[in-house]
Amino acid sequence: MNKRTFLKVCSAALTSRMISPLLASSDSKLKNWAGNLEYSTEKQYSATSLKNIQEFVRNRRSLKVLGTRHCFNNIADTTSEFLSMKATDQVVALDPSARTVTIESGMTYGQLCTYLDSRGWALHNLASLPHISVAGACSTATHGSGEKNGNLSTAVSAIEMVNAAGEVIKLSRSRDGNMFRSAVVGLGALGVITKVALEIQPRFMMKQYVYESLPLSELREQFDAIESSAYSVSLFTDWQEKRINEVWLKIRESDEPTFDAPAQFFGAKRATRNLHPIVALSAENCTEQMGVPGPWYERLPHFRMGFTPSAGKELQSEYFVSRQNAVDAILAVERVREKVGPHLLISEIRTIAADDLCMSPCYKQASVSIHFTWKQDWPAVQTLLPMIERELTPFHVRPHWGKLFTIPATELRARYERLPEFVETCRRYDPHGKFRNKFLNTYIFGNPTGSA
Ligand SMILES: Cc1cc2nc3c(=O)[nH]c(=O)nc-3n(C[C@H](O)[C@H](O)[C@H](O)COP(=O)(O)OP(=O)(O)OC[C@H]3O[C@@H](n4cnc5c(N)ncnc54)[C@H](O)[C@@H]3O)c2cc1C
Numbered sequence: 114m115n116k117r118t119f120l121k122v123c124s125a126a127l128t129s130r131m132i133s134p135l136l137a138s139s140d141s142k143l144k145n146w147a148g149n150l151e152y153s154t155e156k157q158y159s160a161t162s163l164k165n166i167q168e169f170v171r172n173r174r175s176l177k178v179l180g181t182r183h184c185f186n187n188i189a190d191t192t193s194e195f196l197s198m199k200a201t202d203q204v205v206a207l208d209p210s211a212r213t214v215t216i217e218s219g220m221t222y223g224q225l226c227t228y229l230d231s232r233g234w235a236l237h238n239l240a241s242l243p244h245i246s247v248a249g250a251c252s253t254a255t256h257g258s259g260e261k262n263g264n265l266s267t268a269v270s271a272i273e274m275v276n277a278a279g280e281v282i283k284l285s286r287s288r289d290g291n292m293f294r295s296a297v298v299g300l301g302a303l304g305v306i307t308k309v310a311l312e313i314q315p316r317f318m319m320k321q322y323v324y325e326s327l328p329l330s331e332l333r334e335q336f337d338a339i340e341s342s343a344y345s346v347s348l349f350t351d352w353q354e355k356r357i358n359e360v361w362l363k364i365r366e367s368d369e370p371t372f373d374a375p376a377q378f379f380g381a382k383r384a385t386r387n388l389h390p391i392v393a394l395s396a397e398n399c400t401e402q403m404g405v406p407g408p409w410y411e412r413l414p415h416f417r418m419g420f421t422p423s424a425g426k427e428l429q430s431e432y433f434v435s436r437q438n439a440v441d442a443i444l445a446v447e448r449v450r451e452k453v454g455p456h457l458l459i460s461e462i463r464t465i466a467a468d469d470l471c472m473s474p475c476y477k478q479a480s481v482s483i484h485f486t487w488k489q490d491w492p493a494v495q496t497l498l499p500m501i502e503r504e505l506t507p508f509h510v511r512p513h514w515g516k517l518f519t520i521p522a523t524e525l526r527a528r529y530e531r532l533p534e535f536v537e538t539c540r541r542y543d544p545h546g547k548f549r550n551k552f553l554n555t556y557i558f559g560n561p562t563g564s565a
Contacts, residue, residue, distance in 0.1 A: 132158055132159070132160045132165045132168070132169050133158065133159050133160075134156070134157065134158055134159075135157040135158065135159050135197055142155065143155045143157060143195075144182075145182045145183070145184060145185065145189070146181065146182050146183045146425065147183075147185055147425050147426075147427060147428065147429075147489070148425075148426075148489075149185060149428055149489060149491060150185070150186070150187060150190065152189075152190050152191070152195070153190050153191060153192040154191060154192055154193060154194060154195065156193070156194040156195065157179070157194070157195040157196075157197055158194065158195065158196055158197065159196075159197045159199065159200045160196060160200075160201075161200050161201055163275070163281065163307055166196070166275050166305055166307060167275050167279040167280075167281065168279065169196060170196075170275050170276075170277065170279045170304070170305060170547070171278070171279035173193070173194060173547065174193070174547065175191065175192075175193035175194070175546075175547055175548075175549075176191065176193055176194045176195065176196055176547065176548065177189055177190065177191035177193070177194075177195055177196070177301060177548065177550055178195070178196050178197075178198060178301055178305050178306070178548075179195045179196070179197045179198065179199075179249075180198060180199075180218075180219065180245070180246035180248055180249025180250075180252075181199070181221060181244060181245050181246040181249055183244070183245045183249065183515070184249075184253065184514075184515035184516070185428055185429050185430075185515065185516045185517050186515065186516060186517050186518070186552065187550070187551060187552050188253065188300065188301065188514060188515055188550075188552045188553075189249075189301060189550075190550055190551065190552065191550050192550075196305060197219075198217075198218050198219035198246065198248065198305070198306075199219045199246075200219060201217035201218060201219040201220075201307070202216075202217055202219045202220040202221070202224055203216070203217050203220070204216050204217075204220070204225070204228055205217060205308055207229075207232060207234070207313075209234075212312060212313050212314065213270050213271075213310045213311060213312055213313060214228075214229060214234065214310070214311055214313050215271070215308055215309070215310040215311075216247060216308065216309055216310075216311070217307065217308060218246065218247065218248035218305075218306045218307055218308060218309055219246055219248070220246065220247055221243065221244055221245060221246050221247070222236075222239055222240070222243045222244075222245060222247060222250070223243035223244055223418045225247060225311075226239070226243060226409075226410035226418070227410070227418070229313060229316070229410075230316050230408050230409070230410055233315060233316050234313040234314070234315065234316055235313065235314055235315065235316040235317055235408075235409045235410070236265075236268060236311065236313060236314075236409075236410075237262055237263075237267075237268055237312070237314060238256075238257040238258075238259060238262040238263075238264075238265065238268075238345065238413060239257050239265070239410065239413040239414045240255050240256065240257050240265065240414065241257070241414055241415045241416060241461075242414055242415070242416045243410070243414050243416075243418050247265075247309050247311070248306040248309055250265050250266075251265055251266035251269055251297060251298070251309065252266075252298065252299050252300055252301050252306070252514075253298070253300065253513070253514040253515040254266050254298045254470070254472070254473045254474055254475070254513075254514060255515070256463065256465045256475070256482065257345060257413060257414075257463070258345040258346055258347050258363075258463035258464055258465070259343075259344050259345040259346070259363075259464060259465075259466075260340050260341060260346075260436075260464040260465075260466060260479065261344075261466055262344075262345065262465065262466055263465065263466045263467075263468045263475070264465055264468065264473060264475060266297050266298050266468075266470055266473065267466075267468045267470065267473075268311045268312045269286070269297050269309055269310065269311060269312075270285060270286050270287070270310045270311065270312050271283065271284065271285035271286065271293075271308075271309075271310035272284050272285075272293075272296065272297065272306055272308065272309055272310070273306070273307050273308035273309075274296075274303060274304040274305055274306045274307060274542075275304050275305040275307060276303065276304040276542040276543065277304060277542060277543040277544065277545065277547040277548065281307075282304065282542065284296055285310075291534070292538065294469055294470050294471055295471045295472075295531070295534050295535050295537075295538040296538055296542075297470050298470045298471070298472040298473045298514075299472070300472060300514055300553065300557065301548060301553075302539045302543065302548055302549065302553050302557065303538065303539060303542040303543060303548065304542050304543065304548060316408060316409060317365050317366065317367060317408075317409050318365075318366040318367075318406050318407065318408060318409070319344070319363055319364060319365055319366060319406070319407060319408070319409055319412035319413070320363075320364045320366065320372075320404045320405065320406050320407075320412070321361065321362065321363050321364070321400060321401065321402045321403075321404070321405075321407075321412045322361075322362045322364070322372070322374050322383060322384075322402065322403070322404055323359055323360065323361050323362070323383075323384040323387075323388050323402050323403075324359070324360040324362070324378045324381035324382060324383055324384065325358065325359055325360075325381055325382050325383075325384050325388070325392075326356050326357075326358065326380075326381055326382060327339075327348070327356060327357040327360050327378070327379055327380060327381035328355065328356055328379075328380045328381075329355040329356055329357065329447065330355070331379040331380045331381075332348070332357055332379075332440070332443070333440055333444065335379050336439060336440050338379070339360070339379055340464050342362060342372065342378075343362035343363055343364045343368075343372060344363055344364055344365045344368060345361075345362075345363035345413065345463075346360065346361070346362055346363075346463070346464065347360075347361040347363075347390075347415070347461055347462070347463055348360055348361075348461065348462040348463075349361070349390040349391075349459055349460065349461050350459070350460050350462070351454065351457060351459060351460065352446065352447055352450035352453055352454060352457070352460060353450060353454055355447075357381070357462075358392060358459075359384075359388060359390060359392065360378065360381055361390075361402075361415065362378075363412050363413060365409075366406060374404055384402065384403070386403070387399060387401065387402045387403060388402065390415060390459050390461065391458060391459050397420075398416055398417055398420040399415060399416060399417065400412055400413075400414060400415060400416065400417055426488075426489045427458055427486050427487060427488070427489055428486075428487040428488075428489055428490075428491065428494055428517055429484065429485065429486055429487065429513075429516045429517065430484070430485045430487065430494070430498060430501075430512070430513070430516050430517045430518055431482050431483065431484040431485070431512065431513035431516045432482065432483050432484075432501070432502070432505055432510040432511070432512055432513075432518075433465070433474040433475060433478075433480045433481070433482050433510060433511045433512075433513070434480065434481055434482075434483070434505065434508040434509075434510050435478045435479065435480060435481075435508065435509075436464065436478075436479040436480055436481055437479075438481075438507075438508040439462075439464075439481035441507075441508065442481070442483060442505055442508045442510070443462060443481075443483065445504040445505060445507075445508075446460075446483060446501060446504060446505070448504065449500060449501065449504055452497060452500060453485070453497060453501070456487055456488055456490060456493045456494060456497060457485060457486070457487060457488070458486040458487065458488060459486050460483065460484060460485050460486070461482075461484040461486075462481060462482070462483055462484070463481070463482050463484070464479070464480070464481050464482075465479075465480045465481075465482060466479055467479045467480070471529070471531035471532075471534055471535050472514075472529060472531070472532075472535050474511035474512075474513065474514070476529070476530075476531065482513070483505075484513075484516075485501075491517075494517065495519065498517065498518060498519040499519050502518070502519060502520050509528055510528075511525070511528050511529070512525070522555045522556050522559060522561075523559070525556055526556065526557070526559055532557070535557070536557065536558065539553075539557070539558075546563065549563060551563070
């Protein structure tokens, strides 16, 4: 079907002006943010009211929901039709006594943070950049850093979604126990999340310090001390020369004991200017460092709100290992540094607290994540991933749901003890596989050809 015919069909099919087709511009296909994935259809709709979302879902045999398209793999892809949630981005309610904020699911963290901060509230943590949708991020267990900080989905206290039958389902942590814990990191498999309620806390101030060149020997001996030295710790490395290039420490001003920013930190030197994680790049787009106090949402991400990155020429992979295996896993990657180096932009090592969400890579496991930002050369990266995954096999790694990996489906499925329960939850809300795609059929249902 060409675009003109498609538009006609769309207009005829529209049950209301609230559902509108969105077309990729004529010279470019619909792609993910990084541009490494061309989605398998250009048919994209936008719906704004709950009633229209219900109608849209009822009238489709197959669809996928799109957030801000920041996943690097095909978890969001479909050959049928997309429902974009971008236009649903309003705050629904702020409840200071319950300490929750309820938002529409297309809202980004960037939008939410300024709203919350201006009213005296904050979230517990943020990812490296604020441009991602809250529902899309929570659906893939997106995380920041900090050994006491769970991933972003641990802040979810309730969700509203439209299931495959077009019914409105409400699940909350306090009322729905296991079902809620199974649904929160839902991988887009259960329905259209329309609203998300998040736990909030009073706004807080932070400072950020960066240290350069931490010897790998210090990391090996002092990993726990390093990781517990700040509210959020990120280690950036190119794996060369037996050192961590940069240590980013994000400190809550109220934290005790106070971090007094010594000139030396486990053998690393305090930076004398703001730095980008890749030292050769300008720090203009990075959040303020050098101990300058600022609000939580301007220190927790590495990149500034006001800076909207264009499509990034990069690929990303990330692997979670249990905290107790962190040092061995880091050293295992370091052993293959010569192969990794030429294709890498930068790696980041972060800590994440254990949680109780069935499909979270940190389920019942305090974790360390080893992240790779690659140059955008998939043929090369595709050959490196199996090698890294082999090195990490003894540690039963779980990959990030939204990034690139090559771990075989059978192995991956075996690493999620609550997978059978999640599959049951999927069948309950989507018995005929309306929200399934190749990714879900392969990694969740173990049936790449995809019959429900
Ligand atoms: C530059 C960059 C930096 C990143 N930094 C981090 C980081 O610091 N930490 C980290 O953990 N990850 C990070 N990521 C990964 C990113 O957070 C995840 O891929 C996240 O899922 C992106 O959210 P999205 O809305 O763009 O999702 P999309 O790619 O749009 O969708 C992801 C999944 O969520 C589902 N989904 C989206 N919205 C809904 C909805 N309303 N209802 C039901 N299902 C829905 C989709 O169907 C799909 O299955 C980064 C990615 C990029 C590109």
